[in-house]
Amino acid sequence: MQKLLKVKKWGNSQGIMIPKELLKSVGVNDPIGQELVVSINEKSQIVMQPKKSSSRLMDEFGYLEDQKPAVGLREYDWGNPRGKELI
Template sequence: MLLTKIKNWGNSQGLRIPKSILKQIDVKNIAEDDVMLTVDGEKLIIEKAPKKSKLMQRFSNFDYEKYLKENKSDRVVDKGKPVGRELW
């Protein structure tokens, strides 16, 4: 257990977390490792966030709903004649 103070940091409040504490939750690179904050009653819980795959990182700002609205398509795609036991 570590006793520390919350201090003003611009218009927000900040909390310094020692490296030894971050090491315990496997946060090694503070520039790349994200953390999740959760409130449970009067407890603030800090957990290391799961890593996103490279593909998820590339699409993290992609707005799927906006894309669908902007690219509506009512066209039918012809996939050729049936070749097996298709239902259509």
């Protein structure tokens, strides 16, 4: 897929608006907030790829995997159910 895009002034920077169908063609289906890796190859072409990640959940909370529970942290017994709780 090929599109003609114009560079526009945005504040003190320049930018291009990337159409949604162009983003979908490179695997970016939910573009808001997703990170892209943009590079220039040996032919001086701009290359855009979605950032590799296992999942958005791991992106947000993956750092918790390496943490150990706090000392003395344990499960607390609140007693037998008293109402219509589901167990």
